[in-house]
Amino acid sequence: MDLIHRALLTALGAVSVFYALVKISLGYWKRRGILHEKPKFLWGNIKGVVNGKRHAQDALREIYAAYKGKAPFVGFYACLKPFILVLDLKLVHQIIFTDAGHFTSRGLYSNPSGEPLSANLLQLDGHKWRSLHAKSAEVFTPTNMHKLLPTLTQISARIQCDLGKENQQTRNISELVGVYSMDVMASMAFGLGGQDHQEFAKWTRNYWGGFKLWQAYLALEFPLIARLLQYKSYAEPAMAYFQKVALSQMQEHRRRDRQPLQTFLQLYSNADQPLDDVKIAAQAFGFLLAGLGPLKATLGFCLYELARHPELQDRCRLEIRKTLEQHSGQVTPECLRELKFTKQVLNETLRLHTPYPFLLRRATKEFELSGSVFVIARGNSVLIPTAAIHRDPEVYEEPERFDPDRFEEEAKRSRPPAAFLPFGDGLRGCIAARFAEQQLLVGLVALLKDHRYAPCAETTIPMEYDNRRLLLMPKSDIKLSVERVD
Template identity: 80%
Template sequence: MELLHRTLLATIGALSVFYALVKISLGYWKRRGILHEKPKFLWGNLKGVVQGKRHAQDALHEIYSNYKGRAPFVGFFACLKPFVVALDLELVHNILFTDAGHFTSRGLYSNSDGEPLSGNLLQLDGHKWRTLHAKSAEVFTPANIQKLLPRLVQISAGIQKDLSSAKLQQTQNITDLVAGYNVNVLASMAFGLGDRDLEEFSQWTHNYWGKFSLWCAYLALEFPLIARLLQYRSYAEAATNYFERIALMQLKEQRSRDRQPLQTFLQLYSNASQPLSDVQIAAQAFGFLVAGLTPLNATLGFCLYELARQPELQDRVRAEIKKTLEQHDSQLTAECLRDLKYAKQVLNETLRLHTPHPFLLRRATKDFELPKSVFVIARGNNVLIPTAAIHRDPDIYPEPERFDPDRFEEEAMNLRPKAAFLPFGDGLRGCIAKRFVEQVLLVGVVALLQHHRYTPCAETTMPIEYNNRRLLLTPKTDIKLKVERVD
């Protein structure tokens, strides 16, 4: 009886301490006197998000809509972790450009000693990131991206081959179609693999997260030192072993061949004046996969979905592709891509309406006092820039739910603030591979639309629904459309 009594008292004591710690954590913004949405116990301002009932984009959009204009930023809680949500575009511009030196960190978990492939540009911070970024800058130059274009065009021919082999007016799984193209691009250009090695590579691209736990990932972000001591892994060990092995193998093979044509980022990194170690290069190849595959798949899928719903826009893109190719002797060169202005507008509008990364993450590395105000973002504060909410702000984009590529005509773009369109982030910690990603998307659009028309069918989900269990914006179910060949 006495043992039971002691156990009960210990349990009550532990729960009381836990409750007190939670209340202290959720009182952070109140103690600082910062405007914020009242948090729910344990969930903070993410009630419904963790359970998959709504997307993180929806939670941020609600905060943005409710508080925009009342303060330059508000407090927000992701479970127990406090974040700054930037609402004012001038503040966003300061964070990304003017005062980017105060926000050079993302605050993501990385353990490059225990998990070498986590040592990529996306995940690293501090001195390691600055050193790696400086060395990577010479790899991602416009000239180098242009040199990789012939290989990219060669890969894109596989889309037309796959479509041509299908029956006329057959329903196609667009999600699988664009994934096949993008997996091929990353396998070939990031890892140096040939067509014969794609099947195993494709399988691992679906499994590298392993038994992902949101709570474990959250605790690793909150307590990175403890996570490193416990050797917490962000990815499945078997998957990272596979990706590291093939990258190292390809580096070894390419050095044994003389005068090979430039076709991969492995070659660019290996030939750089400030070369990385082979394991570091493998980590950058893996970074392409982590940061790029899902957004590339989603963007091309959503693009075809929107064009299928508005055939007049689709015909306009196809006509531009045909005319531009004729002007360039049917060669998809860098000059040809530059002339595909309306196709770029369509892709930009897709990225606006279906923003793959619904928010950007930054962490203040030193106190930042907002100009002409009493507000301060304290050193160590995590900052969320709600890109998807900004992209759907009716004051910036009238009728934001309408798909309208004319929003990205040059004149219309010049009338908007610079920070009003951020699909790739921007500034010091923006996507370093932005030019390459845009090139992959544009070449993909040409291959998909040049000889084929897409229309909704009985299996097309309309309106589109998002997968609430993914942080990135992806369709809940596969996008399926009817495809027919046009001459």
């Protein structure tokens, strides 16, 4: 009986301590005197997100809409973790551009000693990130991106083979653009050329392994303990495969050192101050991590919107054909620059279906907003709700309507500078954004030049998103009717 009594007291004590810790965590913004959304016990302000009942972008949009205009930012909680949600576009501009030196960290977990491929630009912070960013800037120059364009065009030509010569068919568009995006990643990030990418595709689907949200959450909150315990973010067999592929391809490139520049591995290897091979492999994995899903989804969303707006699709196709004719059928840098309406269509897709619904920053030093009493404390995690900004009716009239004319030059000048951030910007923006845009435009040229797309019986209208993903992905594969155009 005494043993049971002790066990009950111990359990009661543990529950009391746990309850007290939760209440302390969820009282952070109240103690700071910061305007905040009242949190729910354990869930904070994201109830329904963790179990997939609603998307993270919807939770953030609700808070954004409720508090915008009341303060430059508002406090909220992702489970027990306090975050700042930025509401004012002038403050967004300060964080991204003018005062970016205060926000050079993302606060993501990485463990280069135990998981070498986590030493990539996306995950690193501090002096390691600054050094890597400076060296990577040598790689992602406009000149180098132009050098990679012929290889990218060759990869896009496979789309025509995949579509075949049938006059009309129903196609799984997500699968079609997924093959293109995966081929780009395998060839240009990992140097696999025109080889069979079946094994590579298998590991791109499985590198998360036994991912558990609560473990990732604890690793973010207690990174030193996670590193001591050798917590792994990714499946070890997948990491071993990606590292082996990248290292073997670099050795192969060096044996054939007269070949033209075709991959990021070569560009990193040929830099004035090259990284060691394992760090280059980590950057290749970083491209896969940050780019494969969002770029695939964006192309799918773009065809979906064009299928629903045939007049815009015809205008886009006419521009593509006319521009190609003026450049002897070759996709050149000049050709891509002249595809102004096609780029407007792409940008409107990125606005309406923003691949990264938020940008994450962490304050590396205290930041006091000029002319106000508001202070972002050192160590505060900051979210910029890009999807909410992109659908703000005060910024974009009738935001749910697909309208590429929003991105005409005059219309762009009428909006605040930080009103469109699909891939971030500034110091911690996507360093490969120029290449990502090039990849998407080249893909659209190949997809639209000879084929017309329309909704079919299997097309999901309106679009539904996968609530289980942090990034914006369709809930089910996009399927459209495809007709060959003479």
